[in-house]
Amino acid sequence: MASSSSSNLTFKLHPLVMLNISDHYTRVKSQSAGPPHSAALASAPPPLRVFGCVIGVQRGRTVEIFNSFELLFDDSTHSLDRAFLIKKQELYKKVFPNFYVLGWYSTGSDAEESDMIIHKSLMDINESPVFVLLNPSVNHAQKDLPITIFESELHIIDAVPQLIFVRSSYSIETVEAERISVDHVAHLKPSDGGSAATQCNPPLLIIVECLIAASFVRDKTPMYSAIKMLNSRIRVLHHYLLAMEKGDMPCENSLLRQVSSLLRRLPTVESAKFQDDFLMDYNDTLFVSYLAMLTNCSSTMNDLVDKFNTAYDRNSRRGGRTAFI
């Protein structure tokens, strides 16, 4: 069930889809679970699955998944709500005429047998749908995104042609506007008690943390730590190479080849256009910090002047009693 896909389709996933799925899951979970700090929920609740449709564009060998919407799963017929799907599809067509139904999504730790039924039922809309699976269990050791994309392939197993799911690799694709909103979500602080919110939002948090680790979110602190890490690793490599040169360590040719290929990639960072853009960005950031310092100074000055006026103002207020809470 888990071999890698042999079709050469490249999948591009937008963060909006991931956020939608995790949001859907969290909402349903919090609505069904009741108050989070009730002690009755000692045992693990039955795994909750949410379902929905993913839409996007397929250009040649590239499949780009832009958006998603939710669907109700009918337990009795083991199928998705077809009428609703068609209605939603028409609505989306009006706004995004390019988008097609590319497949469906669900939550869980791995693809199940029953999912194949749903998968087959979608085949009349799209002959080769994709299945996006989100793993909502919190696993901090895992550094990757808890999302897997499955395709269906016809394999011969036990002399019977069967459709099975195969994993596909994917990459994250984003637009500028999405970056801002993901950045915003990444900095959400729960306004009520912290623990309650984080308990309801584990998949959201994981996804956001992983997105940050994927370092295309324009947040400065992770970038700073990433650069620090890069710096320390280069230092280690440098030290190692020096030791190799001196003869303290045995020469390892494969490593040397990798290092030389890495070095040969560097000149792309030296062009004039890069300098231009880099300096412009640098200047922008400096301006922002300058502005911040100015605001800071004016705020301190404001406080100082207020205090001065309270202390030394000769025209005191009449009556002396003002609202001072």
Added chain:
Amino acid sequence: MNLNMNSAESIVAQIQALSTTPRDISQLHTFLKQSDDLIRSESTRLASSLTQLDPSIHSLGFLYILDACTSGPAAKEQASEHVLTIARFVNACSTEQIRLAPEKFVSICKRLKDEVMMLAAPIRGIAPMLTAIRKLQSSTEHLTTLHPDFLLLCLSAKCYKKGLSILEDDIYEVDQPRDLLLYGYYGGMICIGQKRFRKALELLHNVVTAPLSNMSAITIEAYKKYILVSLIHLGQFNATVPKYASTVAQRNLKNFTQPYLELAVSYGTGKVTELETCIRQHREKFQNDNNFGLVRQVVSSIYKRNIQRLTQTYLTLSLEGIANSVQLNSPKEAEMHVLQMIQDGEIYATINQKDGMVRFLEDPEQYKSCAMIERIDSSIERMMTLSKKLTAADELMSCDPAYLSRVGKERAPRLDFDDYDPVPQKFTM
């Protein structure tokens, strides 16, 4: 007679003996303070014994004797040697010792200034005065009484660059308010002389808005120059005195500076002829105030202002068109003006001499260069030091008893005394 000789020698002996360790020096200081009158009466005799003392080691004693010698009315012949002695002393003296008696030091430096002015050679006093300031200041942010005298010497000697070096320092501490007024006024004049109008505007603005209890002539003069410089540099003048100026200033400044305000109004119309009639009307007053040079600069700046206004309306304009709208006499003159402005960096344009057209361009600064990075970086650093100073001042203010008593007075009547500690009104040990 003998007694007098003895006492003079004993003073010199004491000075020589007690000028080594800091404890000795403070002892010497008290001794000198007590024998101040004696020193004054013995000044002529002690003057000859100055040669026995070394200014760098016996600075304090030297200072007292020198002060006594130079405090009487000085004749012209003596002035020159006084100047030499004082200058030599100032260059050689030790900083810690003179800081023990700052008033005496200030008075001999003022003496120096008077004497060089009397000798009509102010340039001789500039270098010693500069060293004196640097030795008297506790830090570069400290404004001493010597600053305005130094600036006055620079102005009289027309050595503006030396004065500028002092003006570059930001001031955070002031000894006496009158120093600040004079410093701002003279500093403004020096900057005008060097054509650094922005700094001049800043200094004059400080003088105009300084806290005052009574009207001061310095403020009035400064306000007049402020009007003129703001017309030259900014092209406009806001006739309302800023709100944070003292109430005395706000009420009275307008009465004393009427002709200048009228000048500002006629400048605002943008018509050169009106400006010139206004100037002709008040010509005498301007000349009496020694401001006529500035007024002439105002006239030349009105052409610049008008040309700058043209850049906002036209993309390209012929030289004749410029000459007509700015009321210049010929296209040649217009070309000269525009060329000068381009060189000064006041507008961005290209002149096509073949068909006499001028094309106005945008500011080509892309903010992409390393030089810009360094500029912003230095500004951020300055801002950070300023922020630290402001926070320190804020904390100082929060501990101020006047402030605390006011705050406590407002709070105490409304709340239970059990719940909150009343703010201590007086802290008695």
